[in-house]
Amino acid sequence: MENKPKEKNKKQVPLRLSASLWNDLAQWAEDDFRSINGQIEYLLTECVKHRKKKQNGDSEE
Numbered sequence: 001m002e003n004k005p006k007e008k009n010k011k012q013v014p015l016r017l018s019a020s021l022w023n024d025l026a027q028w029a030e031d032d033f034r035s036i037n038g039q040i041e042y043l044l045t046e047c048v049k050h051r052k053k054k055q056n057g058d059s060e061e
Contacts, residue, residue, distance in 0.1 A: 015040075 017025070022036075029039035 025039055026036055029036045032039060032042075034042060
């Protein structure tokens, strides 16, 4: 579990996706019991965490 409190203010971002990507995300979101918006936010959060670890030299693959 994360120790950070969840941010209450959310920014809205217009996003254009191909139909095939949308369908893949929709299926993935359903598999993970999330909304598509929640799935996109989750994936972006994980990518940012990974990038930060990599920048700090903590990632050894």
